[in-house]
Amino acid sequence: MKKFGKIMVIVLALATLVGACFAFAACNDNSVKIGAQQGTTGLFYLQGNADMNFSGYSNISAKSYDSIGQAVQDMINGNISYVVGDVEVAKAAAADVGGAHIIDIPLSTEQYAIGVDKAQPELLADINEVLAEMKADGSLAEIIANYDNEDYEPVGVPAGVQDSSKNQLVLATNAEFAPFESKQGELFVGIDIEIAKRIADELGMELVIKDMEFDSVVTSVGKNGIDIALAGLTVTESRKVSVTFSDSYYDGSYQVIIVKDGDTTFDGCTTKEDVENILKSL
Amino acid sequence: MADKWQLFVEQFVTYGGYRTVLDGLYATIIIAVGGLLIGIVIGMLIAMTKVVPKYSAFVKTLSRISDVYVGFFRGTPMVVQLLLVYYVLLPAMGVRIDSAVVVAVIVFGLNSGAYVSEIMRSGINSVDQGQLEAGRALGLSYPTAMLRIVIPQAIKNIIPTLGNEFIVLVKETSVTSFITVVDLTKAFRGIASANYEYIIPYLMLAAFYLVIVIIITILIRFIERRFAKSDRRVASK
Numbered sequence: 001m002k003k004f005g006k007i008m009v010i011v012l013a014l015a016t017l018v019g020a021c022f023a024f025a026a027c028n029d030n031s032v033k034i035g036a037q038q039g040t041t042g043l044f045y046l047q048g049n050a051d052m053n054f055s056g057y058s059n060i061s062a063k064s065y066d067s068i069g070q071a072v073q074d075m076i077n078g079n080i081s082y083v084v085g086d087v088e089v090a091k092a093a094a095a096d097v098g099g100a101h102i103i104d105i106p107l108s109t110e111q112y113a114i115g116v117d118k119a120q121p122e123l124l125a126d127i128n129e130v131l132a133e134m135k136a137d138g139s140l141a142e143i144i145a146n147y148d149n150e151d152y153e154p155v156g157v158p159a160g161v162q163d164s165s166k167n168q169l170v171l172a173t174n175a176e177f178a179p180f181e182s183k184q185g186e187l188f189v190g191i192d193i194e195i196a197k198r199i200a201d202e203l204g205m206e207l208v209i210k211d212m213e214f215d216s217v218v219t220s221v222g223k224n225g226i227d228i229a230l231a232g233l234t235v236t237e238s239r240k241v242s243v244t245f246s247d248s249y250y251d252g253s254y255q256v257i258i259v260k261d262g263d264t265t266f267d268g269c270t271t272k273e274d275v276e277n278i279l280k281s282l
Numbered sequence: 283m284a285d286k287w288q289l290f291v292e293q294f295v296t297y298g299g300y301r302t303v304l305d306g307l308y309a310t311i312i313i314a315v316g317g318l319l320i321g322i323v324i325g326m327l328i329a330m331t332k333v334v335p336k337y338s339a340f341v342k343t344l345s346r347i348s349d350v351y352v353g354f355f356r357g358t359p360m361v362v363q364l365l366l367v368y369y370v371l372l373p374a375m376g377v378r379i380d381s382a383v384v385v386a387v388i389v390f391g392l393n394s395g396a397y398v399s400e401i402m403r404s405g406i407n408s409v410d411q412g413q414l415e416a417g418r419a420l421g422l423s424y425p426t427a428m429l430r431i432v433i434p435q436a437i438k439n440i441i442p443t444l445g446n447e448f449i450v451l452v453k454e455t456s457v458t459s460f461i462t463v464v465d466l467t468k469a470f471r472g473i474a475s476a477n478y479e480y481i482i483p484y485l486m487l488a489a490f491y492l493v494i495v496i497i498i499t500i501l502i503r504f505i506e507r508r509f510a511k512s513d514r515r516v517a518s519k
Contacts (some may be wrong), residue, residue, distance in 0.1 A: 066471075069478030096478040156297070159464075162380040172462070176475035183472035185297020210382075211472065212462040216369075220462065223373040225380060 031061045032282040033080040035071035038064040039215040041234045042084040045108060045255050051236035052108060057279055066213070067176035072097040072258060081282070083258040086110070086232060090258050092178045103266045105275050106254035112180075114195075115229035115243030117222040127228070127246045130202045134195070140249060143194045147179040156187025157197050160208040164225055169205040171196050172221055173231040174214035180232040183211075192230040195249060218242050290482040293473045306469030307490070313386045313458060313465070314451040318398075320391025321447070325398025328352065332403045348399065355396035361457040364389050368461040382462045390451060397447055405440035406432060438509045445502035449495050466490055 036042035041052065043064055048056020063080055065071040071083045072093045085093065087102065094100040114131075116124045134140040146152045162170055173192065175181045181190035188209050200207035210226060217231045221243045234253065235245050257275065259266060269275045293299045328351065331344040355363065367389050372379060379385055409432045417427030459468035467487060474483035 067475050067478075069475055070480070072478065073480060093478055164378060164380050175472055178476075183293075183299070183302070183476050185293050185299035185473075185476075186302040187297065210462045211459075211464060211468065213460050216460055216462070219369055223369060224382070224385075224462075225378050226462075 031059060033063050034060050035063045035065055035074060035080045035083045036085060037068045037071065037214060038066060039213075039217075040068075040085070041108070041110060041236065042068075042086065042255050044236075046084055049238075051238055054108075059282060060279065068093045069097060069176065072100055075258070075260060076100065084255055085258065086234075086253050087256045088179055088253065089177050089232065090256050094258050096178075099261050100258050101261060102256045102258050103269065103275065104256060105266075105269055105272060107257070107272055107275060108255045110234040110251075110253040110255070111248035112232055112250040112253055113235045113248045114246040115218055115221050115233055115239065116246055117227050118242075118244050119222055120227065121244075123227060124244055124246060126203055127199055130199045131195075131247050131249055133202075134198060134249075139198070140195070143191055144250065147191055154184070154189040154194070156184050156189050157193050157207060157209065158187055159211070160206060162208050162210070162225060167205050168208050168225075169196070169200040169203065169228065170208045170210060170226045172210050172212060172217045172226045172229045174217055175209075175211045176214070177232050181230070191250070192232065196228070196230050286479055286482055289477050289479050290473070290486075293476050299469075299473045299476075302464065302469045302472060303466070303490075306464050306466040309383050309386075309458070309463055310452065310455045310466045311494075312383060313390055313455045313463070314448065316387035317390025317394050317451050318444075318448050320387070321394025321398045321451075322444075324391065324395025325400075325402050328395065328399035329402035329406060332399070333406050352396040352399060355393050356400075360389070360393055360454050361460055363393060364458065364461050382458070385461060386455070386458045386463050390454070394447060394451055398444070401440050401443045401447065402436070405436035405443075408439050409435045438513075441502065441506050441509060445498065445505075448502075449498055452494055452498065453491060 034046055036046055043062055045052050045054060046056060046060060046062035048054055063071075063074075065074065068083065068085045068089055071080070071085070074080050075083050076097060076099050083090070083093075083100075084107070087104070087106075090102050094102055114127055116127060131140070146154070160168070162168065173181050173188075175183050175188055175190070177190070179190055180192045181188060183189075188211070193209070196209075197207055210220070212220060214231065217229045218233070218239050219242060220226045221229045229243060232253070233239065233245075235248065239245070257266065257279075265278060266275060269278065294303070328348040331341060331348050334341055336342050336345060364386065368382065368385050372385070413431050413435070414427055417431045418424065422430070455463075455465050456467040458465050459471075464472075470483045470487040470490075474480045
């Protein structure tokens with residue numbers, strides 16, 4: 001028994017030592033940390049990805065967050081240096097959290113489109129028709145312009161209940177992505193939500209909104225009755241494996257960097273190359 | 283702080299966010315309670331294959347199968363099991379389930395069954411072997427001796443651990459938003475990300491879970507005391 005006690009003491013001492021080493025190594029991690037939302041093109045951009053046609057930054061460790069708001073909050077708290085995100089969403093998040101602003105230099109060019117279930121080509125054709133109509137009569141531009149206006153009071157859409165016996169359009173989204181989709185109390189608002197509502201109305205279907213992790217949005221399409229994904233989705237090759245993309249409804253999106261107010265690192269930048277050179281040299 | 287509180291009240295009351303929270307609360311409770319009930323049934327069946335003397339090949343096979351089952355469900359995280367069933371297994375089988383809550387209840391039941399089986403096995407083993415032997419010596423059959431003598435004492439022993447499992451299940455429901463369930467956590471995250479204002483919603487969220495768990499703890503204490511009525515020992519106060 002005495003021997004056993006001695007062995008235990010040695011094992012515990014070793015474990016503490018190893019633990020301390022790991023903790024020390026973690027504290028001494030000098031690489032620059034930049035945040036982005038999990039599964040978004042912002043994260044792909046930082047890590048380097050064939051879709052972004054970019055090899056990423058070797059000197060930067062990318063941290064992923066559930067929502068861009070949390071990333072900005074973590075930057076304000078001092079845990080990461082910068083955040084990368086889609087321009088509209090980045091602007092909204094920086095303003096809402098406060099104490100941060102975007103460097104409005106496009107790091108990429110991206111188009112948003114609707115991801116449609118591969119097994120439903122008729123639905124894809126119908127959606128493209130409605131989108132074409134919305135572009136022609138100016139209502140699409142109007143919806144997007146509305147969300148630029150601070151006084152605009154959006155009309156919320158309820159989630160609805162999924163029921164396969166009814167003629168429903170089931171939408172997968174991640175409502176943590178203002179101004180494209182977010183919650184207003186129990187209702188959903190946003191550019192994507194209004195587009196989806198219009199499509200459902202035109203097709204005579206009932207809109208059902210399924211709010212989930214952004215990671216799950218693309219994978220869920222075509223499974224368990226989910227028809228389309230509308231979540232500020234950038235058209236990428238790897239997402240085309242899971243869904244068919246409709247025509248683009250928003251092509252003004254690009255990645256930008258969010259910095260803390262008072263951070264002057266990127267002030268002299270005028271082009272994408274300037275920003276990337278600074279990022280590489282961090 | 284005051285403006286943050288105002289933002290929260292606006293989302294929670296004015297825009298009706300409390301209704302989403304109530305729905306989320308309902309989902310959380312349904313999943314945890316449903317999961318525990320299914321878990322108790324499965325756990326009981328598995329525990330039986332474990333404690334019955336292994337004379338026949340049939341019992342041996344059953345015991346081996348339940349080993350694999352327990353191994354899988356204890357060896358993988360709940361969220362992985364949810365993702366596998368919802369995004370891989372169900373679509374592969376061509377099954378379409380409208381309500382993700384149903385899927386969550388089933389997965390929680392299967393997962394909890396693995397844990398409950400071990401809880402029950404240890405409960406039955408905690409009853410002295412002599413009790414069963416005495417029953418058998420008095421001429422009771424094995425099932426009768428088990429049901430009338432061992433199991434009633436075992437149940438008293440496992441109530442606290444079973445309560446523990448229930449509390450774990452309640453808290454574990456926070457990962458179900460991966461399969462589109464709007465549970466308590468997801469409901470508050472919706473409110474938080476409306477303004478990217480996290481402090482109050484997350485504090486409220488923690489308070490909700492805390493209150494649920496405190497209520498469960500009181501319930502378990504109550505049940506324990508009822509079971510201890512005929513006992514000379516006094517259950518913890």
